[in-house]
Amino acid sequence: MTTKRYAALLRGINVGGNKKVPMAQLRPLMEGLGYTDVRTYLQSGNVTFAADGGDEASLERDVAAAVAAEFGFSVDVVVRDHAYLRAVMEACPFPAAALQGKQLHVTYFSAPVSTERFAGIDPAAYAPEDFRLGDRALYLYAPDGLGTSKLGAQLGRPALNKGLIATSRNWNTVVKLVELTDES
Structure with a gap:
């Protein structure tokens, strides 16, 4: 399997005191899913990571399920790989x-x-x-x-x-x- 780098974009967290997801808790949560080199950026729901296998849709489901289980609320998640993010830029x-x-x-x-x-x-x-x-x-x-x-x-x-x-x-x-x- 090839390791690829991704960004998970969590929608609507840490806005106006709602859906609080501390980045210090998000990093170990992502590592618990088996992802490596996990980094967060700002408090607005940006987390990058490396994963072996999977596709964007399965990674989105896994991250959303883990956040719901850990924090008790659902969050929409969009996962995109480096090539896509670069192409958009x-x-x-x-x-x-x-x-x-x-x-x-x-x-x-x-x-x-x-x-x-x-x-x-x-x-x-x-x-x-x-x-x-x-x-x-x-x-x-x-x-x-x-x-x-x-x-x-x-x-x-x-x-x-x-x-x-x-x-x-x-x-x-x-x-x-x-x-x-x-x-x-």
């Missing part, structure tokens, strides 16, 4: 190097999304904010940050994300996850 349609990390975000989806899902949103109505779809990802340019983004609020509506797990990270985190999962 490299495919960014916005000038990432010229922007601040808080101005650019990636929403990772649990499955592919079509342009039809977002057809009701007119990006021109939100200019200069803008978005583009990628491979199981959505890129959002919000020059004043996500917290005040009207386009971000529209894109995050539950009806648009029905049937999907969707979890967003700012560009600084996108880049850091690529670094932390690098296998070289």
